[in-house]
Amino acid sequence: MKVGVFDSGVGGLSVLKSLLEAGLFESIVYYGDTARVPYGSKDKQTIIRFSLQALEFFTSHRVDMLVVACNTASAYALDSLSAQAPFPVVGVITPGVLATQNKLDSKDASILVIATKATIASNLYATKLQEIGFYNVKSLATGLFVPFVEEGIYDGKPMQSLLEYYFSGYSSPNALILGCTHFPLIAPALSAYFGKDTILIHSGEAIVEYIQNTYHLPTHRPLRSLEFFASDDVNALKLTAKLWLGDLYMLYKS
Numbered sequence: 001m002k003v004g005v006f007d008s009g010v011g012g013l014s015v016l017k018s019l020l021e022a023g024l025f026e027s028i029v030y031y032g033d034t035a036r037v038p039y040g041s042k043d044k045q046t047i048i049r050f051s052l053q054a055l056e057f058f059t060s061h062r063v064d065m066l067v068v069a070c071n072t073a074s075a076y077a078l079d080s081l082s083a084q085a086p087f088p089v090v091g092v093i094t095p096g097v098l099a100t101q102n103k104l105d106s107k108d109a110s111i112l113v114i115a116t117k118a119t120i121a122s123n124l125y126a127t128k129l130q131e132i133g134f135y136n137v138k139s140l141a142t143g144l145f146v147p148f149v150e151e152g153i154y155d156g157k158p159m160q161s162l163l164e165y166y167f168s169g170y171s172s173p174n175a176l177i178l179g180c181t182h183f184p185l186i187a188p189a190l191s192a193y194f195g196k197d198t199i200l201i202h203s204g205e206a207i208v209e210y211i212q213n214t215y216h217l218p219t220h221r222p223l224r225s226l227e228f229f230a231s232d233d234v235n236a237l238k239l240t241a242k243l244w245l246g247d248l249y250m251l252y253k254s
Contacts, residue, residue: 001024001025001026001027001064001065001217001221002025002026002027002028002029002061002062002063002064002065003019003024003025003027003028003029003063003064003065003066003067004028004029004030004031004058004061004063004065004066004067005019005028005029005030005031005066005067005069006031006033006051006054006058006066006067006068006069006070006073007030007031007032007033007069007070007073007181008032008033008034008036008037008038008039008040008050008070008072008073009032009033009034009037009038009146009150009182009237010032010034010149010150010182010185010237010240010241010244011069011070011146011149011180011181011182011183011185012030012032012069012070012181013030013181013185013240013241013244013245014069014181014182014183014184014185014202014203014204014244015067015069015092015181015203015204015207016028016030016069016204016241016245017204017244017245017248018204018205018207018208019067019204019207019208020223020226020245020248020251021208021248022208022212022219022220023219023220023221023222023223024208024211024212024217024218024219024221025065025217025221025223026221026222026223026224026225027223027224027225027226028223028225028226028227029058029061029063029227029229030226030227030228030229030241031054031057031058031229031230031231032228032229032230032231032237033050033054033230033231034150034230034231034232034233034234034236034237035230035231035232036050036231037146037150038072038116038143038146038147038150039070039072039073039116039118040072040115040116040117040118040119040141040143040146040180041116041117041118041143042072042118043118044076044118047072047073047076047077047118048076048077048080050073050077051068051073051076051077051080051081052077052080052081052084055081055084055085057229058085059085059086063087064087064088065087065088065089065090065215066081066085066087066088066089066090067090067092067207067211068081068089068090068091068092069092069181069203069207070092070181071092071093071096071115071116071119071179071180071181071203072115072116072118072119072180073091074091074092074093075091075093075118075119075122075124076118076122078091088215090207090210090211090214092181092203092206092207093124093125093128093179094128094210095203095206095207095209095210096125096177096179096201096202096203096206097125097128097129097132098206098209098210099201099205099206099209099210100129100134100175100177100201101132101134102209103175103199103201104134104174104175104199106174107133107134107135108136109134109136109173109174109175110136110138110171110173110174110175111129111134111136111137111138111173111174111175111176111177112137112138112139112140112170112173112175112176112177113125113126113129113137113138113139113140113177113179114139114140114141114142114145114166114176114177114178114179114180114183115139115141115142115177115179115180116141116142116143116146116179116180117141117143119141119179119180120139120140120141120179121141123139125137125139125177125179126139138170138173140166140170142166142180142183144162144165144166145162145180145182145183145186146180146182148162148186149182149183149185149186150182152240152243154185154186154188154189155186155188155189159186159189160189160193163189163190163193167193167194172194172195172197172198173194173198174197174198174199175198175199175200175201176190176194176198176199176200176201177201178190178200178201178202178203181202181203181204183202184200184202184203184204185244187200187202223251226251228241
């Protein structure tokens with residue numbers, strides 16, 4: 001089975017890593033729209049247009065499923081993609097909400113959602129969480145993390161300054177939803193800032209569980225091919241993939 005993984009840039013590598021570890025697919029095509037990252041600062045119609053253009057790319061590669069590893073595209077373009085795609089399209093927001101429900105024992109738990117401006121403006125995380133009984137939810141746009149990750153800045157003084165800039169007025173929540181697939185790449189910095197009692201929830205782990213439960217795919221399939229594409233500077237994408245995926249990058253054969 002062949003899956004496409006779509007993100008605005010390198011953030012979707014966090015989802016790709018989880019898919020590789022689970023071995024759900026025999027062939028994977030990753031596409032990052034690096035020429036137009038970030039999506040989180042753009043308007044709804046632009047996000048939909050960019051996403052549908054990506055759909056044309058994946059259709060030409062004859063994938064059997066598309067994983068939209070971008071929270072902003074999942075928030076605004078998932079319905080449009082699903083309506084036009086000749087294969088299943090899976091976003092990251094619903095799996096993230098379900099993972100939060102599974103990891104928290106109390107509906108009174110405090111939850112902080114961090115994401116891009118556009119994802120927060122959609123209010124989709126908060127709405128879906130409230131629908132299942134979580135009302136102690138705060139949402140915060142933290143879009144500057146995206147260019148930091150794209151530049152390979154995961155820790156150090158610049159990252160610490162940005163963490164303090166965003167979170168100095170917040171106490172540690174019970175759960176921190178990483179509502180952008182770029183954010184798992186700075187998970188160690190986030191964990192160090194908030195402390196061990198804050199559960200981090202990110203899309204990669206959540207979407208693997210969601211796909212397994214929904215489509216009942218076998219795990220640990222042998223990978224036959226792994227391909228990387230980008231709308232700009234694919235070599236930079238591959239370098240980030242090598243850094244983030246570690247030994248899993250050795251599966252790359254294209």
